Amino acid sequence: MTSEFDLIRQHFTRATTHTDLAVGDDGALLRVAPGMQLVVSTDMLVAGTHFLPDADPADIGWKTAAVNISDMAAMAAQPRWITLALALPAAEVDWVARFAEGFAACCAAFNVDWIGGDTTRGPLNLCATVFGEVPVGRAVLRSGGSAGDDIWVSGQPGLAALGLQALLGQRELAGEARTSCLAALLRPQPRVALGLALRSVATAMLDVSDGLLGDLQHILERSGCGAQLEEVALPLAPVLAACGDAQAARDALLRGGDDYELLFCTPSTQRDTLQALSDKLALPLSRIGCLVEGEGIVLCRQDGSREALAGRGYDHFGKPGGN
């Protein structure tokens, strides 16, 4: 049987470009540039909750890195380093090799050095901790929004939720629709370039991991505001619109997690900037509403009616047995 140390050496030791010491000692060594704050985030992924047990390990690897790197984007930070600790039920070399390949591919795509980690035997569990840099005081927090700010979201949230339904056999999807929804679910693209570009623009920001409404609620609580959303402005992806179930489409858009798009607020003076940024990044940016005095989320329909929306997002413990 392959030993732990051999496993680590073979698959988890990758070249680094901006790290003083990576794998092989009691700790890694790195240098934070002068004038920079270090941004730290950690995310733990578990089979059945964050990915299906039979998923391609390369996809699991990509996602483990991506959801962590996404947190750096959400802080307007440059992701720089990442560690990975994992528990495995057995030393399945093929699984580890493919997992490591996907994890390393995502790190490489965002110029993140994989600097070390830990391996142990146990029920499958993946825990990455990511480190980014941001000039001191320039991180975009959840707390900086004010009434009057525009609310924006990147991309087309909801595709990942639809992809999950397809994987679970709850929805028929074929062709390009299936491809794009599965890609959103299995290979999320952290919006790093967008996050960095928003450093001087956004007043509040986070990444949508638990659903648009639930995550918006976090901004509202931290910023002490309410929100008014315009139904007509919500970026309903064609594949969602075509799914033939308007309620499911809206639920996917507003409550589906796992898209890792950025949700952010900006002063209304910045609309031209955002349009230019959308063109430059070739990424849809939708102005979906604005922050208002008070609390709660109200959806304004085209017919002028208004609906109060519950902002509760996905909660790993609040929904027993939930996905």
Place this chain on the structure above:
Amino acid sequence: MTSEFDLIRQHFTRATTHTDLAVGDDGALLRVAPGMQLVVSTDMLVAGTHFLPDADPADIGWKTAAVNISDMAAMAAQPRWITLALALPAAEVDWVARFAEGFAACCAAFNVDWIGGDTTRGPLNLCATVFGEVPVGRAVLRSGGSAGDDIWVSGQPGLAALGLQALLGQRELAGEARTSCLAALLRPQPRVALGLALRSVATAMLDVSDGLLGDLQHILERSGCGAQLEEVALPLAPVLAACGDAQAARDALLRGGDDYELLFCTPSTQRDTLQALSDKLALPLSRIGCLVEGEGIVLCRQDGSREALAGRGYDHFGKPGGN
């Protein structure tokens, strides 16, 4: 049912003293002092492998922090910050409260800010990532030893292994012997003060988590040396000596893991320094042998005979089903 966010807020949000932003956003913000390297280490703990499933959650919490902080000591770094990600099978508030208490107590004991983390539902898993500071280029690595260096170990390795045997009902232990062995196992004391004091003294260092011989082997491989140990110099704790089983005592001392003592090498000119340090810290420091040209570990007995010792340590995958 208590929600995830409530759980986190209640138990995992602690005051910090040297962190710009801790829990509550997509990432924590901290500043590394000018001229310092950041040292990063992560350790994942799993029930059945790193602690018994029915252990006191406060002890599990302490140990989760301690084994991570110990890695900072082993690098001669000042531990400063820590994150904690955990998977829990259910939202057991009492368990979480006691766990958090133990984790926070260890952090407080070593002036480490607990800056955030992640919580999810899944088989019990605890993953901490710890950050320390060391002046650039001053970390003590595993690779700096040379033939002729003395080999030292702190404390009395083997107590934790005996404690585990007692907990598993494999060995009778009573009174103070039981107390000290269980304390070594359940409440390990990271040797932070020793690690810092060795910054200008030790040529190579690590913490003994997998057994003295196995961890010594890591130093030997990295430093390109062999080792000669003197049996008479090994710090056989009185409780080990009194256990009535010489082979078991030696195994505990040489191969028992989980003591988190420091194993380090120094030039032989430093013996007075080490003696003074031992007195100052009220911590036994034992010179157990020296690095030699070549490879492998040889034990020299009092009668002049020599025994080659296998340096293989605890390997989570190499020993299927092993604890």
